[in-house]
Amino acid sequence: DAEITQSPRHKITETGRQVTLACHQTWNHNNMFWYRQDLGHGLRLIHYSYGVQDTNKGEVSDGYSVSRSNTEDLPLTLESAASSQTSVYFCASSENRGQPQHFGDGTRLSIL
Amino acid sequence: GESVGLHLPTLSVQEGDNSIINCAYSNSASDYFIWYKQESGKGPQFIIDIRSNMDKRQGQRVTVLLNKTVKHLSLQIAATQPGDSAVYFCAEVDSNSGYALNFGKGTSLLVTP
Numbered sequence A: 001d002a003e004i005t006q007s008p009r010h011k012i013t014e015t016g017r018q019v020t021l022a023c024h025q026t027w028n029h030n031n032m033f034w035y036r037q038d039l040g041h042g043l044r045l046i047h048y049s050y051g052v053q054d055t056n057k058g059e060v061s062d063g064y065s066v067s068r069s070n071t072e073d074l075p076l077t078l079e080s081a082a083s084s085q086t087s088v089y090f091c092a093s094s095e096n097r098g099q100p101q102h103f104g105d106g107t108r109l110s111i112l
Numbered sequence B: 001g002e003s004v005g006l007h008l009p010t011l012s013v014q015e016g017d018n019s020i021i022n023c024a025y026s027n028s029a030s031d032y033f034i035w036y037k038q039e040s041g042k043g044p045q046f047i048i049d050i051r052s053n054m055d056k057r058q059g060q061r062v063t064v065l066l067n068k069t070v071k072h073l074s075l076q077i078a079a080t081q082p083g084d085s086a087v088y089f090c091a092e093v094d095s096n097s098g099y100a101l102n103f104g105k106g107t108s109l110l111v112t113p
Helices: none
Strands: A004-008 A010-013 A019-025 A033-035 A044-049 A064-068 A076-078 A087-094 A105-112 B011-016 B017-023 B032-038 B047-052 B056-058 B061-065 B070-079 B087-093 B099-101 B109-110
Touching: A004 A087, A010 A019, A019 A033, A019 A087, A019 A105, A044 A064, B011 B017, B017 B087, B017 B109, B032 B061, B047 B056, B047 B061, B047 B070, B070 B087
Parallel strands: A010 A105, B011 B109
Antiparallel strands: A004 A019, A019 A076, A033 A044, A033 A087, A064 A076, A087 A105, B017 B070, B032 B047, B032 B087, B056 B061, B061 B070, B087 B099, B087 B109
16 A cells, blocks of 8 residues: 655654654655644644655745655755754645645654 | 634543534635544544535545635534544645645544443
8 A cells, every 4th residue: 555654753863963854655646745743833834845856945944954856755854953843743745736635654853 | 823723622522422623714825624633643644625615525424514704614523433532633725835724733532431
């Protein structure tokens, strides 16, 4: 079955380190998204991509970057991790813009 | 600010009862709405969606109602089961952009036997 997987599921790192979270989907979806989920907030959009070589900033993009070199993957990089970036990160994909997004099971990232 | 909100953060119902979870939205560009269910330690799972040209849509045991006049939608779950216990949240989407303009914070549904 097609799916979307995130890795690692849990990570602990130190402030100032560069961190990359992986997202891989096998649906061949063009659209991919990264969100963070924090207590007291709904899911907030970090970056999104409509296809290979396309990336766009979302609501909370500062300190994050993405790259889209193929259809299946959209890695999220924290250039210099900050404690405020401790969160649960979700990746999602959708077939078309007016279709529901399918989510991975998240990466819990702790920055000490 | 929060433009998509839920009226009740916690809802407790008895098994077999019907559940209603509400959501308000405020963005006039939103033309597509999605309900998600999220269990602990898992990602949001799609339940049902509705487009702005519809008022009601039914799925298996779930119904979504959309009232564009007051910018409100609701999720009705019939014959609620223990497996329905989870956090439910709505998302408002501008289908031109394809991404959710806002997600609600969620309502925790607890089904008691």
